[in-house]
Amino acid sequence: MAIREGCGKVEWLASHGVDKAKRVMLRKVSHMRYQHPDLKQITTFMRDFGLNVVKKTPTQRWFGGYGPDQYVYYCQEGPMAFLGGTFEVESYHELERILQLPCVQVLDGGIQEMADAPGGGHLLSISDPEGFPVNFVYGQAAKTTEVMLPGKIIYNDESAKPRKRKFQRFNEGPASVYKLGHFGLCVNGFQAQLEFYTQNFNIVPSDILYVALETTTPGEVDRKEVAMFAHIDRGQDLVDHHTLFLTTLAPGVKPHVHHCSFEIHDFDTQALGHQWLAEKGYQSVWGVGRHILGSQIFDYWWDTSGFMVEHYADGDLVNEDTPLAFGPAGHEGLAVWGPEVPGAFLE
Numbered sequence: 001m002a003i004r005e006g007c008g009k010v011e012w013l014a015s016h017g018v019d020k021a022k023r024v025m026l027r028k029v030s031h032m033r034y035q036h037p038d039l040k041q042i043t044t045f046m047r048d049f050g051l052n053v054v055k056k057t058p059t060q061r062w063f064g065g066y067g068p069d070q071y072v073y074y075c076q077e078g079p080m081a082f083l084g085g086t087f088e089v090e091s092y093h094e095l096e097r098i099l100q101l102p103c104v105q106v107l108d109g110g111i112q113e114m115a116d117a118p119g120g121g122h123l124l125s126i127s128d129p130e131g132f133p134v135n136f137v138y139g140q141a142a143k144t145t146e147v148m149l150p151g152k153i154i155y156n157d158e159s160a161k162p163r164k165r166k167f168q169r170f171n172e173g174p175a176s177v178y179k180l181g182h183f184g185l186c187v188n189g190f191q192a193q194l195e196f197y198t199q200n201f202n203i204v205p206s207d208i209l210y211v212a213l214e215t216t217t218p219g220e221v222d223r224k225e226v227a228m229f230a231h232i233d234r235g236q237d238l239v240d241h242h243t244l245f246l247t248t249l250a251p252g253v254k255p256h257v258h259h260c261s262f263e264i265h266d267f268d269t270q271a272l273g274h275q276w277l278a279e280k281g282y283q284s285v286w287g288v289g290r291h292i293l294g295s296q297i298f299d300y301w302w303d304t305s306g307f308m309v310e311h312y313a314d315g316d317l318v319n320e321d322t323p324l325a326f327g328p329a330g331h332e333g334l335a336v337w338g339p340e341v342p343g344a345f346l347e
Contacts, residue, residue: 007323007324008323009204009233009322009324010320012204012205012324013198013204016195016198016199017199018198018199020202023199023200023201023202024089024094024097024098024136024200024201024202025090025091025094025202026087026088026089026136026202026203026232027087027088027089027232027234028087028088028232028239028243029085029086029087029088029180029181029182029183029232029243029244030069030072030086030087030137030140030180031069031071031072031073031074031086031137031180032072032073032074032084032085032086032180032183032260033075033083033084033085033086033133033135034073034074034075034076034081034082034083034305034307035075035076035077035078035079035080035081035082035083036075036076036077036078036080036304036305037077037078037080037305038304038305039059039061039075039077041304041305042303042304042305043056043061044304045282045303045304046063046073046303047174048174048276048280048282049174049175049177049273049277049301049303049309049311050065050174050175050176050177050262050264050273051063051064051072051073051177051262052064054070054071054118055071055116055117055118057116058077059076059077060074060075060076060077060116061074061075061076062074062117062118063075064118065176065177065178065179065262066147066148066149066176066177066178067147067177067178067179067263068142068143068147068179069143069179069180070117070118070119070140070143071117071118071119072177072179072180072262073180073260074117080305080306080307082132082133082256082257082307083125083133083135084125084132084133084134085134085135085183085244085260086134086135086136087134087135087136087137087201087232088136088137088138088140089136089137089138090138091138092122092138094138095111095122095124095136095138096111098124098126098136098200099111101126101200103129104126104127105126105127106124106125106126107125107126107127107133110124111123111124112124112125114137114140117140119140119141119142119143120139120140120141121138121139121140121141122137122139123135123136123137124136128193128196129189129192129193129196130185130187130188130189130192130193130255131255132185132255132257149265150176150269152266153168153266153268154166170268170272171272172275172276173273173276174273174276174277175264175265175269175270175272175273175274175276175311176264176265176269176273177262177263177264177311178262178263178264178265179262179263180261180262180263181240181243181261181262181263181312181315182240182242182243182244182245182260182261183244183245183257183258183259183260183261184244184245184246184247184257184258184259184260184261185244185245185246185247185255185256185257185258186247186248186249186253186255186256186257186258186347187246187247187248187249187255188248188249188251188253188255190225190226190227190228190246190247190248191225194225194246197230197244197246198230202232202233202234203230203231203232203233203243203244204230204231204233204320204324205228205229205230205324206229206230206231206241206242206293206294206318206322206324206325207228207229207242207293207324207325207326207327208225208227208228208229208324208325208326208327209225209226209227209228209326209327209328209329210223210224210225210226210326210327210328210329211223211224211226211328211329212328226247226248226329227245227246227247227248227329228244228245228246228247229241229242229245229293229294230243230244230245230246231244231318233320235319235320236320236321237319238317238318238319239318239319240315240316240317240318241293241294241295241315241316241318242293242294245258253347257307258308259300259307259308260307260308260309260310261296261298261309261310261311261312262309262310262311262312263311263312263315264311264312264313265313266313266314267297267313267314270288270297270299270311270313271288273299273311274287274288274311277301282301282302283301283302284299284300284301284302285300285301285302285308285342285344285345286298286299286300286338286339286342286345287299287300287338287339288338289335289336289337289338290335290336290337290338291334291335292333292334292336293327294315294316295314295315295316296312296313296315296316297312297313297314298310298311298312298335298338299311300345308345331346
């Protein structure tokens with residue numbers, strides 16, 4: 001089945017033979033899981049980044065934001081390792097259905113009770129076709145503390161002046177995190193990864209990027225898909241433009257996590273947090289700038305172990321009625337404004 005530019009999600013799913021009834025149903029992305037050699041260092045960084053410790057043991061840390069989730073980042077002590085992104089599923093039955101998926105490699109013995117984690121629940125970890133851990137959680141108790149949202153900035157533009165006899169004043173400090181937004185993986189087997197996530201789970205592309213390939217027919221070119229921005233399909237419900245990002249590596253390069261990204265309140269929060277991290281001597285990767293796909297205002301940093309983390313504000317929302325878009329891959333399409341993209345970001 002030929003796919004046209006800006007096709008619908010239903011059309012794309014049908015063209016790839018996806019049976020929506022057979023997909024494991026995800027609700028949202030829950031939290032990230034990592035392993036760090038120095039818990040003291042990463043704890044200091046995460047606090048400066050805008051997270052707070054909600055629970056700790058001698059060898060583990062759980063970090064939360066001011067949003068509704070019990071925690072959005074988990075780490076344990078050990079050699080530097082990516083332990084996977086984590087999705088919340090609709091029911092315990094969905095965890096059991098994952099065990100029945102074809103060619104699934106189950107990690108850590110199957111479904112585990114998270115007795116020590118804030119909110120409890122059950123966790124299942126598997127390996128995707130590229131060898132990345134991917135986690136699924138169900139049964140976590142709701143956060144009991146009230147979610148206190150920051151006040152919205154009132155802007156005076158050239159015509160409307162709603163802010164009268166009031167002044168813009170800000171406090172320097174970390175850019176407080178609201179929730180986890182997405183994570184990205186750099187892969188060698190792009191098509192296998194795309195099929196794994198979209199065939200088995202309610203994950204669908206928002207944007208697919210391609211490179212042009214010459215054909216044997218003069219004047220004709222073919223396309224090879226090399227990257228995908230994908231969201232969790234919740235039907236008519238609006239969701240973040242992407243929860244998962246996949247991009248193709250050069251042959252021979254080892255697959256690795258690219259970054260994970262956390263939503264913050266607004267641009268002023270972001271600029272203040274960027275300034276705070278710079279003054280603390282942390283290493284910026286890229287930003288502040290504005291992405292094109294997803295529209296987020298971004299800033300990327302290296303944490304103290306060498307993993308990349310991102311703040312973002314003002315991201316796009318999509319649903320099943322938002323057309324799937326196709327576009328050419330290239331670093332010039334990554335931002336509409338901001339510093340020139342560094343080589344380290346593209347690796």
